[in-house]
Amino acid sequence: GQNIDQPTEMTATEGAIVQINCTYQTSGFNGLFWYQQHAGEAPTFLSYNVLDGLEEKGRFSSFLSRSKGYSYLLLKELQMKDSASYLCAVRAGGSYIPTFGRGTSLIVHP
Amino acid sequence: DTAVSQTPKYLVTQMGNDKSIKCEQNLGHDTMYWYKQDSKKFLKIMFSYNNKELIINETVPNRFSPKSPDKAHLNLHINSLELGDSAVYFCASSQDGTANYGYTFGSGTRLTVV
Numbered sequence: 001g002q003n004i005d006q007p008t009e010m011t012a013t014e015g016a017i018v019q020i021n022c023t024y025q026t027s028g029f030n031g032l033f034w035y036q037q038h039a040g041e042a043p044t045f046l047s048y049n050v051l052d053g054l055e056e057k058g059r060f061s062s063f064l065s066r067s068k069g070y071s072y073l074l075l076k077e078l079q080m081k082d083s084a085s086y087l088c089a090v091r092a093g094g095s096y097i098p099t100f101g102r103g104t105s106l107i108v109h110p
Numbered sequence: 111d112t113a114v115s116q117t118p119k120y121l122v123t124q125m126g127n128d129k130s131i132k133c134e135q136n137l138g139h140d141t142m143y144w145y146k147q148d149s150k151k152f153l154k155i156m157f158s159y160n161n162k163e164l165i166i167n168e169t170v171p172n173r174f175s176p177k178s179p180d181k182a183h184l185n186l187h188i189n190s191l192e193l194g195d196s197a198v199y200f201c202a203s204s205q206d207g208t209a210n211y212g213y214t215f216g217s218g219t220r221l222t223v224v
Contacts, residue, residue, distance in 0.1 A: 033212060042200060043153070045212025085151065096208050097166060100153040 004101035006088050011107045012078055020073045020104045022088030031091040033098055034062050034073045038084045046073070046086075075106075083108045113137070116201045116216035123191055124224055131186045131219045133201030139214070141165075141207045142184040144176060145200040147218070153200070159184050160207050191223045 003025040012018040022032070031050040035043040047055055049064035049071060061074040073086055085105050089098035116133040123129055135142065144156040157176045158166035164176070173189045184201060198220050202213040 031210070035212070042215035042217050043213075044215070048210055048212060050210075087153065089153075097155050097158065098209075103151050 004088055004090055004099060006086075006101045006104045008102070009105045009107070011109060014078055014080060014108055014110050016078050017074065017076050018078060018106065020075070020086050020088075020106065022071045022073075022101060024069050024071075024088075024090045024101075026069070026090055026092040028093040029066055029069075029090070030094070030096075031098070032062075032064055032071050033089040033091070034060075034071075035087040035089065035100075036084050037087060037103065043087055078108050080108050080110070082106065114201055114203050114214050114216040116199075116219055118219060119217060120220050120222075122222045122224065125191055125193060127191050128187070128189045129191060129221070130188070131199055131201075131221075133184050133186070133216055135182055135201075135203040135214070137203055137205075137214060139203035139205050140181060141204045141209065142178065142181070143202045143204075143213065144184065144186050145202060145215075147198045147200060149197070157184075157186075158207075165207065188221075191221075193223050196221055196223045 006022045034046040037043040047062035054063045059076045064071045085103040087103040088101040091098040114135040141160045143158045145153050147153050156170045159178045161181045162178045175187045178184045198218045200218050201216040
C-alpha cells in the first residue's frame with residue numbers, strides 16, 4: 001500500500017506565501033497530483049508532477065523530489081478564496097489510479 | 111457548459127432502500143470513475159470505466175453496481191442501503207485512462223442513510 005502524509009491544518013495571512021508539504025512512501029512511483037477542494041464542493045485539479053523539479057502555474061507551484069518521497073505545493077500572494085483543503089494524491093505500482101491523502105485544510109485570514 | 115454533472119446533489123433515505131445516482135459528462139472523455147469521500151475526507155476509488163468497459167472494481171460490496179450505457183454516462187445503483195454508506199459520492203472523468211491531465215469531478219452527491 002501507500003502511506004501519504006500531509007499536515008491536517010495550516011493558517012496563513014492574506015498576501016503571504018504558504019508551502020504545503022506532502023511525503024509519501026511507495027514502490028513504483030508513477031506521478032503525484034495536487035487538488036484543491038473548497039468546503040462542500042468538488043476537488044479541482046491543480047498540478048501533476050512525475051519528474052523531479054518545480055512546475056509553476058501562476059500563483060501556484062508544485063515541487064517533487066522522488067528520491068526523498070516529497071512534494072510541496074507553494075501558494076503565493078494568498079487570497080481569501082484560497083482557503084480550502086489541498087489534497088495530495090500519489091500514483092504507483094503500475095496503476096493509473098492515485099491514492100489520495102486526507103488533505104490539508106488551509107485557512108487564510110486577513 | 112462543459113462539465114461533469116451528477117444528480118441528485120442530496121439524498122436522504124432509510125436503511126434497506128435502493129437508490130441510484132446518475133452521472134453524465136460532456137467533455138468527450140474516455141474514462142469515468144466513482145469515488146467515495148468519507149467523513150474523514152479520504153477520497154477512495156470505487157469503480158473505473160473506460161469507454162463503457164469496467165476497468166477497476168475496488169473492494170466494494172456487491173450492493174453497489176455501476177452501469178455505463180455509453181461513454182458519457184456512468185450511473186451508480188446501491189441496493190439495501192446501510193448506515194455506513196453515508197458519505198459524499200463523486201463522479202469524475204478523465205481524458206483517457208492515464209488521467210495525466212487530472213480528473214474533472216462532478217459536484218458530488220451527499221448520501222445520508224438514516
